[in-house]
Amino acid sequence: MSTLIDALTAALGTGAQFHKWQYPPSVVCCTVPREKFAEAARIVKKAYALLAAEWATDETPFGGGYGVYACYRWGGEYLIVRAELPVENPEFPSLTKRYLPAYRFERQMHSLMGVAPAGHPDLRPWIKFEDWPQDAWPLRKSFDASRPLPRVKGEYRWSRAEGEGVYEIPVGPVHAGIIEPGHFRFQAVGEHIINLEERLGYVHKGIEKRFESLGWEGGFRLAGRVSGDTTVAHSLAYCRALESMTGCMPPDRAHWLRALFLERERIANHVGDIGAICNDAAFAFMLYQMTRLKEMLLRTNRELFGHRFMMDRVIPGGVAADIDEKGRKAVLDEMTCLEREFERLVAVYDDNSSLEDRVRDTGALPPEKARELCAVGIVARASGLNLDCRMQVPFPPYDRIEVKAPVLISGDVHARAWVRIEEVRESIRLIREMLATLPGGPVAAPVAAPQADRAGFAAVEGWRGEIIYWLQSGPGGEVNRCMVRDPSSINWLGLEQAIPGNIVPDFPLCNKSFNQSYSGNDL
C-alpha cells in the first residue's frame, strides 16, 4: 500500500531521504535534492498521484534555509516530498507544468515566503497585493508581523482579451449580496463569457503567521475561525495534526462526538447551499424552506452543544461538549423530522423542469479537467472523482462505519446540487448509526506540548472537501509553521475553468454551486 514511496525510491534510490520526525507514521516525508523536486513530481504523477498541497517553511531557526514541500495523494496514501533551499538563493524547480494547482500554490509561496519557483509561467503576486512592499514576506521569521504594512505604488496586470465586441466586466470586491469579498473579471462577447479571472486575497488576515504567535493551546480556536462555516472540520484537522505529533489518543467517545459534529456541520451547510442554489435559479421557495431546516439544526446545536456552529467544541485531546440520553433522543427526533421534510423538498426539486433547465449543463467541469486540477470534495465528486478522506484515509470513527459517497459525472450545477442531496441523506444515516453505537467514557484526554523538531499532518473531510493541516515545531518546541490547506485553495481554479462558455447571468448560479471559501483560501 505504498505505491508512491515505491515509485519514488525506485527512481531516485538513495537520493530520497526518509524522515522520522513526520507524524503520523502513515504519512511519509522524504527530502530530495532540490534539483530533483520537479522530477519527483513527474515520478509520482506517473503513479497517478494528485497534488494535494504545496508550501514553504522558514527553517532558519534550525540553522537551515527554506524548505519547500509538496504533498501528494493517491488512494489512501499521502506522501510529502521536501527540498531544502539555501537562504542566499531560495530557488526551486516549479511543479506548475506537471500539476495545475501548483500554479497558485507557488504564486502564494513566492509572494508570502519569498521562495522562487523557477520556470513558473506567471509570478504575479497572489494574496499579496500590488500595494505591498515587494520585500514584505510575512511568513519569514525575520518579518515583523505586528506592524501595519506601508502601502507602495504598484499595478496588477490582468489578463486581457481583444477582438470585435469583446468587453470586460469587473465585479467586486464588494459584490451584491451578503457574501465574502473577491474580485472577478470577465471578458465577454454578447452574453457569453470567454474568460474569467479571479483575484482573491481580500480577506487575508495573516492566519498562518498568527498561528505562530498564538502557540499550541490557542491554535485550535484560530483554526475554528479559518472559515466560519467549517469551524468543526478545521478545528478537527488542527487537533488531529497536533495529536499526531504529541502521541495523544483522544478517548473513543470523543472520536464519535467529533464525527457527530462533523456530519451535523455537513448537513447544515449542504441544506443551506441547496436552497441558495435554487434561489440563484430564481426559485426562492426552496431557499426559505431549506433555511428553515438549517435554522432548526443550528438551534439544536445551541441547545445541546452550546453554540450554533459548534465553534470551539472540538479541542485538542477530545471535545468540549457531551450529549446525554435526552440529547440523543432530541437529535434522533430531529433527524426524523429533517428527513421527512427534506425528502418532500427533494421531490419538489426533482419535479421542477424550469429549475432543471437552469442547472443542467450549466457551469460544467468535465471529469478530465477536474482530475487535472486535482479537485477535491463535492466539486470532485460531482465531476467523477471518487475522493473522500472519510473513505480513503478513514480517521476514527470512520474506520468503523462505512461511508458511501455519491459520485456523479456531469460536473454541472445539477451534479453539485445532487451530490449535496445525497450527502445529506448519507449524513442522516451516519448520525443515526453513530448515536446507536456511541461508546461511553470520558470525552477528552490531556495533550502535552509537542517535542522539538516534529511535524504533524492531518486530513479531514469537511463539507466542502478535504482539509489539510501540517504543523511543525521549532527547535524549542514552539510553533514554527502551521500550514492550512482549505479545499477552496484548489477548487477555486475549478470555478475559473468551468465558467467560459456560460452566459454572464449564470455566473452567480455557478459560483453558488461551488460555494468556495474566500477566508479559507486567503488565510
Added chain:
Amino acid sequence: MMRILYQILRTGIVTEAMPREINARIEAAGGRLEEAVKRRFRKSLTIRQVDAGSCNGCELEIHALNNPLYNCERYGIRFTASPRFADMLLVTGPVTHNMERALRRTYEATPAPKLVVAVGDCACNGGIFGESYASRGGIGKVIPVDVAVHGCPPDPFAILSGIMKAIEEKR
C-alpha cells in the same frame, strides 16, 4: 406545482413556531424596530452588508436574519446590493489590509445618515486576528462606528438588537 403548494400550506407561517422566549424577545425588539423604521426611514431600512475580512461566520448569522423564522423583512429591513441605496452598513471582520480601501470607498459611497453597525468580535476589536500587518484590528480604526455588536458570531437576535439600537440612537 401541487407539491409546492402543499408544502407551502403544510409549512404555514413558521415565525409562530419559534421557541416562546426567543419569540417574545424578537417580537419586543422587532416591534420597537418596526416603529423606529417607520418613523425614521419611511418604513424601509436598507442595509448594505460589507465583509471586511470576516471568517464568514458572521455572514451566516446575517443570512439567518432573512430566514423565515427571523424574517427581518417584516420590520421593513431589506438588504441591498449597492451602498448607494443604503441607510446602514453592517460591517464584519477585523478589516484586512487588503479590504481597507474598499471599505472606505463603500462608506464614502453611502449617503447620509450612514449608520454603521460593527458585527462580531472581529469587527469590534479584531477578535482572534488582533492587530497585525494584515489586520487593522476593528472597523472603528477605519470608519466611524455607531453600534458594536459583540459575539463570535453574535446570534441573529443580537444583530437585530444592534440594528435597532443604531436606529434609535442616531438622531
